[in-house]
Amino acid sequence: MPESAHSSEPRIGTLAILGVGLIGGSIAAAARRRGLAQRIVGIGRNPSRLEAATQLGLIDCGSTDIAVAEDADLAVVCTPVNQIVADTKDLASVLNSQALITDVGSTKRIVCEELADLDGSNGPAFVGSHPLAGSQLQGFEHADPELFEGRVCVVTPFGASRDIDIQAIEQFWSDLGSVVVRREPREHDRALARTSHLPHLVAAALAGNLQASDTQFAASGFRDTTRIASGDPELWIPILSQNNDAVQQALAQLQTRLGKFSDALQHDDYSALQKLLEEAKRQRDGLD
């Protein structure tokens, strides 16, 4: 039996977190609780927020200067998906050549393709990640050391990623409590188009079609179905932009299926309609 992470030497000397919000803060809190790192440094844009995160004990120190991460053994990029490539390159320029970098972005293909040179052969190595964990809450004040416990984290090696680096990143998420799943970046993006990005558009379309006089008739079913439409458009536009093709494809498939519902209604074909509803119920019940 291996010793638990708590009682053994921390695996990581210095852990750097770029972007100390809900996810970055939760990684810090989870790493702390599990004794994974000797030291946690945070990088952000707002000195007073970093000071507050330090006061809260989430990070040991924070800076707006990326150079604070120079001693880091592992750096996690927790910025919006359209900033991950630039932020990772900046980090790679200050980290030592043995360091590892990962991210938490909701799209993986473009990020991993554009960072394919960071394969560890000539400097720090990047291996992409996407923990399927989140919250409507924002900010490190809502950081949750158990946010990743039992949740899937997809790790997406690409190109010349070395096994030792992939395994180290998988071990990191596993140590934080995640169930690690390895996928190609493109495969990740296609699946997430169906399970996350398309549902966001559909919820937005339903909510957007609501008429002012309807609001009092919007009960729990409508609220559940449209809850994610409250997500921040500023975060969603880059996700939809980076996964545009897969989202278009998923949307076309959904439109085809909605067309079947429409045909069944037009032709009073309730046996076809029942089959569609039964298939959906079977699939949905299978998730629980």
Added chain:
Amino acid sequence: MPESAHSSEPRIGTLAILGVGLIGGSIAAAARRRGLAQRIVGIGRNPSRLEAATQLGLIDCGSTDIAVAEDADLAVVCTPVNQIVADTKDLASVLNSQALITDVGSTKRIVCEELADLDGSNGPAFVGSHPLAGSQLQGFEHADPELFEGRVCVVTPFGASRDIDIQAIEQFWSDLGSVVVRREPREHDRALARTSHLPHLVAAALAGNLQASDTQFAASGFRDTTRIASGDPELWIPILSQNNDAVQQALAQLQTRLGKFSDALQHDDYSALQKLLEEAKRQRDGLD
């Protein structure tokens, strides 16, 4: 100050409930707790279930014979929407001419049109209702005396309904804790097509499109958005059938809006996409 319902004489002598499931059982439980009726009788198809509901104290007696309701002052029809018209006519044939009948069906236009003759001029009066309260749970074992508390109940007078009958039905729901809203049956059905029936189809389309390999990537957003797809198709087919036109219209509007999302993605028009997401967020945030 009027006396509370508890300390005054019950408004209703005998309350009859046709269909003692989750909703019917909750009406019984709520009426009991609020001292609304001297006596509650249940009518159903299964004698042993009725006996169990009696043992539980929800109803005073139960029978498979509709004649048990003959003394009722108020009868509530809690059967599936495609049975409401026939069940209400059966009830009307045994009730005394001063009695009132209402229902709890999710569609109102067809029910109210087909029962327009029951206007109280020549026998019991029918006034339609739809309490927007429910649960994924089924059966009177899950009856909740607070199910209607603070929830909207739509009352839908039609044709020659008399004010005194409409007001009595509205008072009944108000006494059970509901927030009563009066609407024309057709207007109710159009609003519910957008807020309930269409979301059901959309959730079913999303769930139906899920691929087996996607299930591990279906996180809380997907689960929320598709939760209602677990509903019983046997209950939903009659609802969609009775509100076919309005559902088709709502579906066409949704497809038009999804087409706008698709166009924006195809043309990389992220400013249009952002406007669509912002409009949706504003509408959804407005519900909370």
